[in-house]
Ligand SMILES: Cc1ncc(COP(=O)(O)O)c(C=O)c1O
């Protein structure tokens with residue numbers, strides 16, 4: 001049986017796994033979540049010890065996919081996706097102190113944790129589209145990493161055209177070039193005059209324009225797509241089991257922007273994984289840390305930082321958490337999201353806030369703390385971290401965690417993606433791995449558009465093959 005997926009806003013049809021994956025955003029503007037969380041027993045999780053990344057990925061993903069993908073096909077796609085990684089463990093752990101570990105998530109093709117999900121998602125979407133004889137037009141927003149990972153995973157795929165919106169001038173040069181140097185006709189990098197939040201709002205507006213959505217068969221690869229989050233659940237199991245789960249409890253500290261990554265940790269916990277605290281680590285764009293402190297989610301202007309991928313105020317996946325934490329009352333979610341749209345804020349009720357605080361801690365790191373942390377970790381351990389990882393590392397040092405519990409800091413990007421910030425902090429200029437050594441020399445292809453829905457839709461209509469009627 002395929003698991004059923006429901007929208008957080010309760011007004012869209014229930015879908016199976018493949019339909020939810022191809023839909024991206026639900027038609028009522030909500031996000032799909034599984035109707036029930038599959039769980040593992042203690043014995044099943046104990047059996048993960050010593051198994052490969054691919055084995056654990058198959059075990060974690062299969063209950064969500066049900067019979068919508070055969071087990072053989074799922075395994076073949078998992079194997080192929082993680083063969084693109086430069087480390088045999090896919091997401092290895094490195095110890096940097098007593099009970100302190102870094103989970104390296106940047107061994108994929110574009111050097112960010114997004115590859116973990118995107119390499120698999122592209123294969124699963126392609127597989128589903130081929131079975132159905134369909135094509136899709138993917139629209140995505142990026143603050144730097146999702147776009148590059150999506151373009152790498154989908155470039156040259158015949159059934160998908162990909163349009164990525166990035167905020168003009170607000171991503172690193174390496175991140176921009178990872179999007180603008182792809183030569184394939186099916187990928188399009190678009191810079192819009194605005195912030196990531198503006199780009200994400202445009203993407204959601206395109207999904208909520210049902211005529212446009214249906215005409216172009218829109219698909220999404222941001223973490224609004226449930227399958228993106230699902231693929232990220234896997235590495236929580238892999239890391240925790242390597243450190244002794246389920247016999248031990250493990251804490252995770254997660255650099256957070258759109259809340260997809262840390263929500264994946266929450267899902268792992270709901271599935272039975274012995275996670276103690278999930279720590280939300282933000283840079284100075286600290287809406288989530290403020291919300292946990294006060295119970296009020298309040299959007300303020302975004303400030304540019306050295307961790308640009310986390311320069312986010314409207315944190316999409318928080319909606320999934322509210323839905324679960326409030327007892328799956330879609331009326332509460334609709335109320336909160338309506339208030340957010342109207343006034344830029346909403347209040348969490350006591351029960352919801354209490355449920356969130358039981359699972360999560362939160363902290364912020366300012367720019368000086370991020371730079372100090374990059375420098376200190378390199379001097380003390382010889383290990384060079386990127387600014388996003390440094391946000392989490394600094395927060396891990398500032399929040400109250402049990403020193404007897406292993407703490408895993410998620411390292412979400414390679415320092416070579418942010419050479420200027422890392423060099424300024426540590427006097428060490430990180431290199432890019434050899435497969436990207438020519439990136440800075442390649443010609444770029446980038447379209448600049450105003451932050452305007454009509455202009456963006458017109459560009460996509462003019463360039464999507466589905467509108468031109470080209471058969472897949
Ligand atoms: C390097 C890096 N770290 C952390 C984050 C934050 O992750 P999430 O948006 O899933 O909270 C992002 C962007 O998503 C990122 O690109």
Ligand SMILES: N[C@@H](CCOP(=O)(O)O)C(=O)O
Nearest residue numbers: 142143144145146222223309
């Ligand atoms: N930080 C992301 C922003 C988009 O987040 P997503 O996980 O919802 O795709 C990026 O680097 O693009």
